[in-house]
Amino acid sequence: MSTLLDIRDVSKSFRMGGLFGRKTVNAVMDASFSLSMENPEIFTVIGESGSGKTTLARMILGLEDPTEGEILFRGQKVDRKAGRAERLKFMANVQPVFQNPFEAFNPLKKIERYLESTARRFLDTSDKAVIDRAMDEALQKVGLSLKEVRGRFPHEMSGGQLQRAAIARALIPNPPLLVADEPVSMVDASLRMSIVNLLKSLRDDLKVSVIYITHDLATAYYISNRLIIMQRGRIVEMGDARTVLDNPQHPYSRLLKASVLSTDDAGDGKLKTDPEMVRLAAESVGREGRLVDRPDGRSVRIYEGA
Numbered sequence: 001m002s003t004l005l006d007i008r009d010v011s012k013s014f015r016m017g018g019l020f021g022r023k024t025v026n027a028v029m030d031a032s033f034s035l036s037m038e039n040p041e042i043f044t045v046i047g048e049s050g051s052g053k054t055t056l057a058r059m060i061l062g063l064e065d066p067t068e069g070e071i072l073f074r075g076q077k078v079d080r081k082a083g084r085a086e087r088l089k090f091m092a093n094v095q096p097v098f099q100n101p102f103e104a105f106n107p108l109k110k111i112e113r114y115l116e117s118t119a120r121r122f123l124d125t126s127d128k129a130v131i132d133r134a135m136d137e138a139l140q141k142v143g144l145s146l147k148e149v150r151g152r153f154p155h156e157m158s159g160g161q162l163q164r165a166a167i168a169r170a171l172i173p174n175p176p177l178l179v180a181d182e183p184v185s186m187v188d189a190s191l192r193m194s195i196v197n198l199l200k201s202l203r204d205d206l207k208v209s210v211i212y213i214t215h216d217l218a219t220a221y222y223i224s225n226r227l228i229i230m231q232r233g234r235i236v237e238m239g240d241a242r243t244v245l246d247n248p249q250h251p252y253s254r255l256l257k258a259s260v261l262s263t264d265d266a267g268d269g270k271l272k273t274d275p276e277m278v279r280l281a282a283e284s285v286g287r288e289g290r291l292v293d294r295p296d297g298r299s300v301r302i303y304e305g306a
């Protein structure tokens with residue numbers, strides 16, 4: 001089986017502060033996983049705020065270089081300092097979808113202008129008919145059309161429609177991989193599922209793999225093939241999404257699951273977290289441990305003496 005994306009022992013740390021009081025933030029520590037070319041999947045990265053999800057996404061997109069380890073896309077090292085042509089080729093293959101569609105679009109520009117410039121850039125043409133066709137095809141893939149979008153400004157569309165348009169923009173170069181960082185968190189709850197279902201259909205119908213970054217366990221459960229759970233920069237559990245979320249093994253994964261209000265508890269607004277669970281999850285912070293493969297196919301981080 002050939003590898004689409006290979007994350008090999010990747011770490012990223014940031015130096016902060018001046019000469020005195022310098023501090024290092026270890027945003028991602030020793031992450032490894034890979035995606036195959038033959039089996040498109042939705043690979044989800046879950047974790048609370050500050051767990052390193054966006055940093056991981058930025059490295060996959062080639063916007064940030066790892067401090068250690070390497071990332072390979074179709075066997076080639078992802079390198080922020082690559083030449084322009086190489087970079088453009090890479091960007092055509094690995095496209096981002098951002099959290100806030102209203103920020104992705106310039107409010108003063110019609111939506112089609114943004115799509116147009118993407119088409120011009122990646123298709124390397126200024127032929128209007130070719131560009132229009134590429135835009136329409138991409139918009140059709142997300143349930144819109146050029147006719148519907150033409151002439152409209154971002155504020156003239158709903159958040160859900162605009163996120164679709166943003167995904168259409170990402171699809172123009174026909175990338176095999178999308179990196180979607182919290183793509184539904186700014187979209188109205190009522191429209192969220194339609195975007196989640198769209199990601200699913202991109203995988204199933206167009207064979208596009210998606211790195212889906214979220215802190216929302218419900219949508220993760222619904223669409224993911226595999227997932228990783230990150231705690232303060234470290235992968236603490238990885239495996240088939242349902243296996244992990246049905247029966248999480250790492251204390252932090254358990255806490256995450258329990259922190260979601262279950263319908264049983266919704267009545268009195270109580271969370272199903274007990275202090276012991278919080279204590280156990282907190283205990284693993286900053287500890288290296290090691291990811292151990294289990295017979296059920298998942299990997300769980302364990303600690304000496306635990």
Ligand SMILES: Nc1ncnc2c1ncn2[C@@H]1O[C@H](COP(=O)(O)OP(=O)(O)OP(=O)(O)O)[C@@H](O)[C@H]1O
Pocket residue numbers: 014015016025026027047048049050051052053054055056
């Ligand atoms: N450019 C940077 N300079 C310094 N520290 C950074 C930088 N980018 C991220 N960090 C730090 O790295 C850690 C991980 O941040 P990151 O944004 O990757 O987490 P996240 O899981 O995506 O969080 P969120 O869900 O809030 O976006 C945080 O402690 C953050 O403050």
